Amino acid sequence: MNSTANALLEAYRAFEDAAQTVSSAAEAERVAPAAGEWDAEQILAHVSLVTAATLGAVSAVAAGVNATYDNRVAQDTWTLDRLVERAGGGAGLRERIRLQAQALRALVDGAALGETELATPVPTLLVSHGKLMLDQPVPLGEIVTGLAAMEVPGHARQLLALRTDTAS
Structure with missing residues (x-):
């Protein structure tokens, strides 16, 4: 496994652990997100x-066609809530993310992507x-390195902040 695939593996494992920790926490161990912040299911979405x-x-890029990267739809609360509903809540989202991460690692670690x-360059x-x-x-x-190094770990911390034993 190459270093990028390893970084993805570690980032998503930590995220999955954080999501499971928050999901299995008793109601008394949870805190509401600050005003304007996402709840656990919205973070997962x-x-x-x-x-x-x-x-x-x-x-x-692996297929040799034009690519773009735009995260605006992932910021939209209506879209997040719709995905939560369609995935069947937190458990469905955790499984979806697990499978997506597995697919991403396979592409990054395989012969599909060389130097x-x-x-x-991807318009971002x-x-x-x-x-x-x-x-x-x-x-x-x-983009892939940023996902593994900043995006996913940042949201793992955001999830864990929804617990009373880690909230400030």
């Missing part, structure tokens, strides 16, 4: 949507809390 967007970009593909639009964070081409490898 967001990670599922971001992972799907990454899978789409990776698949497109040329990972260096392919990143938004967070309604603010534009990035609007420029980013090499595909950096």
